[in-house]
Amino acid sequence: MNGRERILTSLDHREPDKIPFDLAGTTWTGITKTAYLRLAEFIGKAENEPEWADVIQQIVIPSDDVLKILDVDTRGLFPLTSHNWDVFNRLEDAGNNWVYNDEWGFTHHFPKENGYWFSIVRHPMENITPDPLIIQAYNWPDAINRDRISGLNEKAVRFREQGKLVVLKGICAGIFEMHQRFRGVSNALVDPFLYHEFSDLMIGKIADIKIEFWKMALSELADVVDVIAEADDYGTQGSQLIGPDHFRQFYKPHLARIIKEIKISAPHSKIMFHSCGNVRPLIPDFIEMGIDILNPVHISASGMEPYRLKRDFGKDIVFWGGGVDTQKVLAYGTVRDVADDVKKNTDALGPGGGFVFAAVHNIQAEVPPENIMAMWKALNKL
Template identity: 40%
Template sequence: MKLALNHKEADRVPYDLAGTTVTSISGIAWERAMKHRGLSPEFDDSKTVDIVSQIIIPPEEKLVELKVDTRRIGAGRVLDQDKSLKKEGDTWSFIDQYNCRWEMVERKDYYFNQTSHPLEQYEDIQDVLKNLTIPDLSCRKAEYYELFDKQRAELGEAALVADRNCAGLTEMFLRFRGYENGYMDMALYPDESRELMDLIAEHKMQYWDIFGDYIVDRGLQDSFLVAAECDDLGTQQSLLVSEGMLEDIVFPSMTKYISFIKNKIPGIKVFFHSCGAVKPLIPKFIETGIDILNPVQYTASTMDLKGLKRDFGEDICFWGGGVDTQEVLSKGSPERVRDEVKKNLDIMAPGGGFVFVPVHNIQEDVPPENFWAMWDAWNDFSAY
């Protein structure tokens, strides 16, 4: 893994499964895949690290069998989720630590959908800032240390990934305000929107301050290779908002917390997840200090793998783009999955700088035979 992240070829292309909450697998998809090959499907329900996306951390012994090169250490997405989860009829619901409400209907939804935004009722942007509530994490330092120690105790030898505590700046902004209000705020009130982004960035820095202290206190500076962050900024065809608006409102706060992470944990590589057609932003990502791009959604506009590797392969690592999840992995034949994995490895593997993982999490709709077609192809074709 270390060689790959430094743009060098190792013995094979590294493989990630569940190293982050955007490169994992749903519990149902996992069970089906394991049963398909007569393997034990059991996993610990408490390892549902992202209740919203319904993804899990598979058992350590299975990660070893699957030759997974990564292990996640980090907070769950929802604080005290067991206390807040409720069920009425077929609908599960909870309210997270940011006062956002989430619901999932059994046998219909693959994951939870946000159904309320805590600051959507305010018309005055000043009222939004006055009523914003973000948890203070300083009182949770001992709790986080205990959690990280417990996670480490269950893991074998692998590259450790320090994973984030919340969604990205723009995502959190829109979760607070709702999509229509949030986009209008960015257009009409850029100064106040930037202030709100800064408050979210400070929340992230509070978490990374604790994590950095933990790494130093436990003497783990050589074990953690990656710090994982995110912010979905693209659609299938374009950016969510204009490049100029992102540079004016989002990137200043993003630069603050990315710089904070790299100063707090010297030598760490920053992984950044952003779906969609984000090619125009890649030079800015690199300038900001981002070392790794995920999920490399090559079916989105302008995101052709050959072009990305040619234009940016020496300056940023690609962690993803192994196989398309929207159509190929979920709906294609095993033969098509295998062909696509081989094709993408042929493009992305040369020269290092590539970690194999599908484009985003493996959802419930992925057939078990396609999971194994993907894994077998990686196993067969990943050697240098």
């Protein structure tokens, strides 16, 4: 089997010739620049300036040489968005920080010393008095600018010719996360109850922008992509950021609209949904909406034990991730710890297919290359 065949078999809940492997197919299964440069040097393929997938998270696209050495089954397509479009030409020097104002009106800071990623420091609607007219008058990004997908069709065709499964990323974060970015976390949590009309209009507008983007992008790319990636973080380490009823009342209707439109525009593709933390109570909702794949499978969060997830939901949804814990084991464990964690998690999630191996989230700067290779070697021993 080639990589694409391997993953498609697993997505069909059948066991392929071996467990499929994703690294850098998305900006949730990726690797930061610092970790990548060390890894590339470690395996004898040193480079200086890799291509960016996501400047805000500092996620890069590994070279073809590195991806071939690691026999990665996926390749990602990353449209031009506020996370990777002309970021460096728009940076401002603010003393201790680099400042970036993006197309949504969010202000990001990157510390000049010991900075690992950009963080949002200004929410454009945090201090306003909520009024639906503000939503109507706001300068929203142009979702249908075809420059966003320039060259992606050619890349996808090339990846397909290489036998790789192609994953297409979207235009922005999820509707709940974008709500937080506009209003700040505290306001976003209470807006649906205190300012329902304003809140629903904002959430709906963000969903509309996503739908506009997907219709535009998939009109050109639907026939050359295999997996379409959407996201929204609803979980924490211990529970959910918002209650399941809160999600179902205020966010699920708009998320369902997005999923429906993607399926109409790309009926032959699978939909991946990234949602960090303990999202176990929401998994039945994800399945009901037509989501095919769950990422990152946050195995260290409460309620996300891999054996139980596989037992309870493995027939209805694919687990993409959960291969090794990135919070503690991959970053701070020994080589043996990493190998043991890989074995434990793949034993839980792998049987019967419906599993694509990836680290629980992006490989961060502190992860040593020895542990990344230990992860890879352990997977390839299975």
